[in-house]
Amino acid sequence: MLNKVAREPSSNDPGFRGSWFAGTVIRREANNPNRYVVEYDQLYEDESGEKLLQETLDWIQLRPPPPPPEKKKVQFKFGDEVEAFHSDDWWEGAITAEHSGGKFAVFLRGSKEQIVFEEKDLRLPVQWVKGKWEPRFE
Structure with a gap:
């Protein structure tokens, strides 16, 4: 049994490439061990906002949440x-x-x-x- 694990899933859908969402892996697909069902933290199935969106993704589309930023303040600039x-x-x-x-x-x-x-x-x-x-x- 897979414990629920926080992840940042990415999407290959047009208009969403290069984006990372907050979500949780809730289970591995039974017939394909490289695919996981993810429940998004802030995306919903419809406009009512009652049920969180679940999607099946390849393992390559998942990463752990990044570590918090270093305490040293980043100086952002043009071109970064x-x-x-x-x-x-x-x-x-x-x-x-x-x-x-x-x-x-x-x-x-x-x-x-x-x-x-x-x-x-x-x-x-x-x-x-x-x-x-x-x-x-x-």
């Missing part, structure tokens, strides 16, 4: 690769402009949008490689 929190999930993108008040314009690759974010809604991108977190861009 980032993940930005937008519409209940983290989107990969790049800073395209610096604004006053600690705000940054970010181009989100998956949705092809440019949105202004507060610094608190940005994090450095990391990747899960061979069982450990590594910076995505070095």
